[in-house]
Amino acid sequence: MPDNNALVAAATPVFLLLIGAEAWLARRRRIAAYSLADSLTSMACGIWTVTLEVFTKAAWLLAYAWVFQHLAPWQSDPASAWTWLWSFIAFDFVYYWAHRWSHEVNLLWAVHAPHHQSEEFNLTTALRQGAFQDLLHAPLFMLLALLGCPPGVFIVQLTLSKFYQFWIHTRLVGRVPLLEGLLNTPSAHRVHHAVNDVYLDRNYGGTLMLWDRLFGTWRAEGEACVYGVRKGAPGWNAVWAQFAWPAVMWRDACRTARWRDRLALCWRRTGWRPADVAAADPWPPFALPAGRLYCATRADACGKRWTAAAVLCFLAAVLLQNQLVTHAATLAWLPKLALVLAVTAALLLAYCLQPPGSSGASAAARTPAG
Secondary structure: OOHHHHHHHHHHHHHHHHHHHHHHHHOOOOOOOOOOHHHHHHHHHHHHHHHHHHHHHHHHHHHHHHHHHHHHOOOOOOOOHHHHHHHHHHHHHHHHHHHHHHHHHHHHHHHHHHHOOOOOOOOHHHOOOOOHHHHHHHHHHHHHHHHOOHHHHHHHHHHHHHHHOOOOOOOOOOOOOOOOOOOHHHHHHHHHOOOOOHHOOOOOOOOOOOOHHHOOOOOOOOOOOOOOOOOOOOOOOOOOOOHHHHHHHHHHHHHHOOOHHHHHHHHOOOOOOOHHHHOOOOOOOOOOOOOOOOOOOOOOOOOHHHHHHHHHHHHHHHHHHHHHHHHOOOHHHHHHHHHHHHHHHHHHHHHOOOOOOOOOOOOOOOOOOO
């Protein structure tokens, strides 16, 4: 069975080279596509996600293999081209619904929201993943195990889908002739990340746009996109980014009077609030601002000292995470846990070293999400 950690570790240098190339090209074109704090935060989210997935992904992939071995009525041959074809289509179909429900269901949005928090849209945004997203998506992907998709084939499909979606996070590529509306492209994915009313809840496909067209969620790019999330964001803290929306849900759960509403917060539509909480503490309506959605609670970048400190902490986290991922198959659980804690500490230190910045909001829809 392919080692997902090894595949990610092998691809990481390629991702970093492409990020560097995009940043260089954006600067040549005088496009403000990158800011240091945002890019470090996005990449740090990816580092922390892969770090935790040494434990979480291993667990649910073992569960997938068990379902395939013991519950699947038949098992497809991994050496057959037909297996790879049908599993690609089936995987993309399941991914569409997992992704769509991650925008429509409060609990699933809680683990997907980190991917949308950045107000930039560049290749680092692709690395800004929800650390617990795949874990909550796992029950849906068990359908592929029941259909007889071999674990090795599933791991490759999962990994290739993520790798494909890396290149579509860019503002430097316009509309792609012949592919628009058929495959996921940068133009289609810019629509997905935008908070404009006309773009909201559109273009969920992973590789194919077929499902969006079938189920009425396709939208072509038109007006300029504004990126981010409508209900606030956690600034530059890559660890807290994973808990910003769960914190909002928890705050509402503590304040509502009915237990039924506390449970409903998990499965109701994203943004739903108990009536008593919404009446006591209403959120203002969203208004698309002319500029940025919010002002970070930490300075974007402030001087050479902060830049050097943040980059050094980030590089330390990269090296520690690389050791963890590279040796995950042979390390005992205690050294693994120690490396996880070390990576987390390095990422938090990079955030804490940042000097205080302005803390206001540029949009009326600012809410206490972080």
